[in-house]
Amino acid sequence: MSTDTTTPPAIETPWRRLDKRMLVVGPLNSLGRLLPVVALLLITGQGDVTRLWIALAAAVLVVAAGVLRWRTTRYRITADRVELHSGWLRRERRSVPRDRIRTVDLTVRLLHRAFGLSLVRVGTASGDSFADAGSLSLDAVSKAEADRLRRALLDRSPVAAGTAAEAAAPGQEIARLDWAWLRFAPLTFSSLAGVGALGAAVFNLFNELGLGPRDIGAVDAAADRLAGTPIWLGIAVLGSAVLATAVVGALVVFAERWFAYQLTREPDGTLRVRRGLLTRRSLSVSEQRLRGAEIVEPLLLRAGKGAQCRALSTGLSRDAQGGALQPPVPRGEAHRVASAALRAHPLEITQAPLRAHPPAARVRRLSRSVVPAVVLVAVAFGVGATVPAASWLGPASLLLVPLAALLGLDRYRNLGHELTGRYLVARQGSLQRRTVALQRSGVIGWTFRQSLFQRRSGLVSVEAITAAGEGGYTVLDVAAPDGVALADAAIPHLLTPFLALPTAHDHDHGSRVPPHGAHPTD
Amino acid sequence: MATATVPGQPPLRPPAHQVSPRAVRWWQLNALLTLLVLTVPQVVVLLALGPNAPSWLAITAGATAVVVAGYALVVPPLLYRIHRWEITDEAVYTLSGWLVREWRIAPISRVQTVDTEHGPLQQLFKLATVTVTTASARGPVKIRGLAADDAAELARTLTETTQATPGDAT
Numbered sequence: 271m272s273t274d275t276t277t278p279p280a281i282e283t284p285w286r287r288l289d290k291r292m293l294v295v296g297p298l299n300s301l302g303r304l305l306p307v308v309a310l311l312l313i314t315g316q317g318d319v320t321r322l323w324i325a326l327a328a329a330v331l332v333v334a335a336g337v338l339r340w341r342t343t344r345y346r347i348t349a350d351r352v353e354l355h356s357g358w359l360r361r362e363r364r365s366v367p368r369d370r371i372r373t374v375d376l377t378v379r380l381l382h383r384a385f386g387l388s389l390v391r392v393g394t395a396s397g398d399s400f401a402d403a404g405s406l407s408l409d410a411v412s413k414a415e416a417d418r419l420r421r422a423l424l425d426r427s428p429v430a431a432g433t434a435a436e437a438a439a440p441g442q443e444i445a446r447l448d449w450a451w452l453r454f455a456p457l458t459f460s461s462l463a464g465v466g467a468l469g470a471a472v473f474n475l476f477n478e479l480g481l482g483p484r485d486i487g488a489v490d491a492a493a494d495r496l497a498g499t500p501i502w503l504g505i506a507v508l509g510s511a512v513l514a515t516a517v518v519g520a521l522v523v524f525a526e527r528w529f530a531y532q533l534t535r536e537p538d539g540t541l542r543v544r545r546g547l548l549t550r551r552s553l554s555v556s557e558q559r560l561r562g563a564e565i566v567e568p569l570l571l572r573a574g575k576g577a578q579c580r581a582l583s584t585g586l587s588r589d590a591q592g593g594a595l596q597p598p599v600p601r602g603e604a605h606r607v608a609s610a611a612l613r614a615h616p617l618e619i620t621q622a623p624l625r626a627h628p629p630a631a632r633v634r635r636l637s638r639s640v641v642p643a644v645v646l647v648a649v650a651f652g653v654g655a656t657v658p659a660a661s662w663l664g665p666a667s668l669l670l671v672p673l674a675a676l677l678g679l680d681r682y683r684n685l686g687h688e689l690t691g692r693y694l695v696a697r698q699g700s701l702q703r704r705t706v707a708l709q710r711s712g713v714i715g716w717t718f719r720q721s722l723f724q725r726r727s728g729l730v731s732v733e734a735i736t737a738a739g740e741g742g743y744t745v746l747d748v749a750a751p752d753g754v755a756l757a758d759a760a761i762p763h764l765l766t767p768f769l770a771l772p773t774a775h776d777h778d779h780g781s782r783v784p785p786h787g788a789h790p791t792d
Numbered sequence: 793m794a795t796a797t798v799p800g801q802p803p804l805r806p807p808a809h810q811v812s813p814r815a816v817r818w819w820q821l822n823a824l825l826t827l828l829v830l831t832v833p834q835v836v837v838l839l840a841l842g843p844n845a846p847s848w849l850a851i852t853a854g855a856t857a858v859v860v861a862g863y864a865l866v867v868p869p870l871l872y873r874i875h876r877w878e879i880t881d882e883a884v885y886t887l888s889g890w891l892v893r894e895w896r897i898a899p900i901s902r903v904q905t906v907d908t909e910h911g912p913l914q915q916l917f918k919l920a921t922v923t924v925t926t927a928s929a930r931g932p933v934k935i936r937g938l939a940a941d942d943a944a945e946l947a948r949t950l951t952e953t954t955q956a957t958p959g960d961a962t
Contacts, residue, residue, distance in 0.1 A: 395927065584927070714902035714926050715933075718802050718895040725893070728800040733930070735898070741929030750802040757897075764899055768878075768885055770803040 285344040285355075289412045291385045296336035296409075299381060304328060345408060347422060352392065354406055364406055370394045372559045372585030374420045374540075378413075378550040388416035392423060393585020395559070395737060405585065424540045424556050441534030441542060444610045445596060445603070454598035455524035456517045457570040528597040533607065541581065541611055543595055555583050555593075561712035561738035562693065563608040564593075565620045565705040567601075572703055577604035579620075581611065582708060582739040593739070608707070614692065619707035622695045624686025630727035631747035632682040639678035643670040677701075687745045687756065694734055694760050696745045706743045712736050716757045716765070720750070732757055804895055807878035807885045814917040815875070815937025816868045821913055823864035830856045877935045879946065881953070884924050884933050896933045902926045906950045908943050915940075922946055 308325045343356040352371070354364040373393035382388060387410040394405065411419070529547035536542050540554040562582040571577065579595045586593040596607055609616040617623070651664035680700040687696040694713065697705040715735035724730060724747070732745045732753040748756065758765040834853035838845045871890055878885045884898045907923040914920060920943035924933040938946065 714928060715896070715898035717897075717930075718804070719889075719892060720802065720894075721892045725800045730802050735926065735928045735930055737927035750800060754802045754804060761899075764883060765804075765897060767880060767882070768804050768807075768897065770805045 283346045283348045285346045286415075288340055288343050288408060289387055289410060289415065290340075291387055291412070292340050292410055293337060295381055295385050295387060296339060297333040300332045300336065301329065302381075304332060343408075347419070352406065352423065354408070366392070366394050366406055368423065371423050372556050372583055374423050374554045376416050376420060376550075376552040376554075378546075380548050382410055383550065386413050387411065388413050390416050390419055395584040420552070420554055421536075421538055424554055425538050441536040443532065443534050444541075445531075445533040445607050447528060447531040447545075447597070448599075451528075451597055451599050452521060452524060454571060454574060454576040454600075455520045457574045457576055458520065458524075458568060458598050524597065531597060533595055533611075535610075541595070545597075553586075555581050555586070559583055559738075560612065561736055562706065562708040563595075563612055563620060564707070564739070565601075565604050565608060567703040567705075569701050569703075571598055575601050577601040579604045579608045579611070582706070582712075582736075584737050584739075586739070612707070614707075618690045619693050619695060620705045622688045622690050622693075622707075624688045624695065624697055627682070627685040627687075627747050628729070628749045630729055630749075631685055632679070634723065634727060634729060634747055635682040635685070636675065636678035639674040639681065640671065643674035646670055685746055687748065689756060689760055694743075694745075694756075696734075696743060698744070698746045708734055708736060708738075708743055710760050712738060713761055717742065718753060718757075730754075734760070801893075802895065807876040807887055809877055811872065811875050811877070811935070811937040812917075812919055812939040812942070813872065814919055814939070816872045818913060818917045818919055818937060819868035819871055820864050821916075823860060823868065825913075827857065827860040827864065830860060872937075875937065877938075879950065884950075886933055886935055888934075888936070898924060898926050898933050900950070900953050903950065903954045906947045906954065908947045910940065920944070922950075924950065 308328065311321050311325055314321075338358050339356075342358045342361075343354075345352070345354045347353075347368070350368050352366045352368060354362075356362050356364075371392055372395050375391040375393065377389040377391065378387070379389070389407065389410045391405055391407040408419075410416075526547045526549075528545050530550075531543070531545040534542050534544075535557070536554070539557050541557055541560070542555075543551075543553045545551055560581055560583050564580045564582055565577050566580060567577045576598045577600075578598050580593040581595050583593065595611060596604065599607075605616045605621050608620045612619055647664070647667045647670060650667035654661045654664035677700055681698070684700060684703050685698055687694070689695075689710075692710055693707045694710055695705065695707045697703065713734045713736055717733040717735060719731045719733065720729070728750050729747045730750045730753040732748060733742045734745070734757075735742045745753065745756065754765065754769065758769065831853055834849060834856065838849055838853060867890060874887065874890065874893065876887045879900075882900055884896075884900065884903070886894075886896045888894050888896075903924055904927055905925045907925070909921045909923065910919070911921075914937075918940045920938050920940045922935045922938060922943050924935075926932075935943075935946075
């Protein structure tokens, strides 16, 4: 434990340790993870003394590691930096300028909760090229300290914040959980994945056991009884059983994840999402660094008129729930939250009337979905011709073609973009429709991409590069001149020196700046 | 430099500078190495199995050789004609790609780091790649096949300009 000699700050801020209770919780956590191994060791050992010793040694090591981790981890917040020192053999020193901090994520797992602790994860705006470098986490500090950190880290004022008055001031509520939203739970992807996983698991189980379903007495009897009835009935019974399990699973996941959900605007200029039943989470996003919002509508959810709003910001985790401002909700509610979060009229952001893309884009969407389907059909017929048992494959696969055509048409129908006063709005996708509203001032570059096929149809994909979210958002398949005009109008002057015809670029998009009069057709 | 637009292409003029002509040789050498990596194992198997080798193996080996050699002959000169770059006081502008063309524009004010990279093959031809990184995960703009001296000079000016620009570039 050496003293810090590299950056002696003007006013020495004392170093802090993780909470003392981590001396108990840390080892408990690791022990929990070790438990299956130890149990296996002891059970298979059948009273073998050495195994007992190994288990004991492991436990001691785990406790020692926990103590060591607690002893070696120190952090402090100076006037302009957050510093974190950790590690013993491989010592790690992280130092992040405070003005780079974008998000603070507090996670309270069950064990942490029992001891009144909270994990703090700080998301920063460093380039994402070095994988994990973008975030800094403290596992774990007391709840009060976590709250203090949350307020202090995202406060814009340079003086350490968290005055008593501010701490007491309640946030302004934007949204809270409505249990009626539970109806959207089975329509999200996680439930679909659940169905898939469950089906695969059941299949595997039968395979592993070398069982045909008929080997089980009850099933055999039932099958005999069903033998007279059509096979479709059997499939229907099995299918509805699987479906019911998936639905229940989705409801449980939704309830665990979104229990006590609340979205607030805090007095310190952050948006805060609080949620969770067993694992409590609180995500704070600096409002000043919010670069836009995104409305996500997976196919099933869209069919049920549901949607979900996500924040576009740097420093958000990239998992499925990264930046989610709400659970799946009715579409209108999603747009309302986007509008409230960005303090912009819905017509200026995600509900802006969008321009349709040229007919060539329809041809391209259609060919991109139908051609692979046709190839699959050809393969299916080929297999059917060579393997007599699979001769049904070809005709059955014909069903793919109209499905692919529908998908292509829907993908075209969903294409759209518009430039409003402060936002670039773009929509695409069918299986997962996404409407992105990105602040024009948050765009830090452009990429125009054109494949051979796109060149032949005069289309181009325009990607707006940004530091937030995925790093780039694409306006798919616009007419080449329109794409350039769009980018040129979105950030004036940047593109102008590179335009091919400096005199004649008609500011098609620029003239449309007042959003309310804009029409989607053009 | 053509100012008229090609129908179907975005109405952007090509960036001012071409990469080093030596880049053609570099790309060709790269293709040749790929050729070796792909065909040598096939040939080794052919020789090892002798008469027992499956007949299709000779065909695939031949086909691989023809395709890659054809690529090495045709594509590098094409890449040289297409690849262009330009740095102004305001922006970095590049054009690259063969089947999929890519025009990239990054404002200088948003540039975070500038890296120069000389791979072993590039050193052979005195070439370098300059990577300009912005705050975005999708951001890096790469200029490949620059003459090493030009690359160093370019990186130096870019770094100077970037340091003169305040802000954290997000």
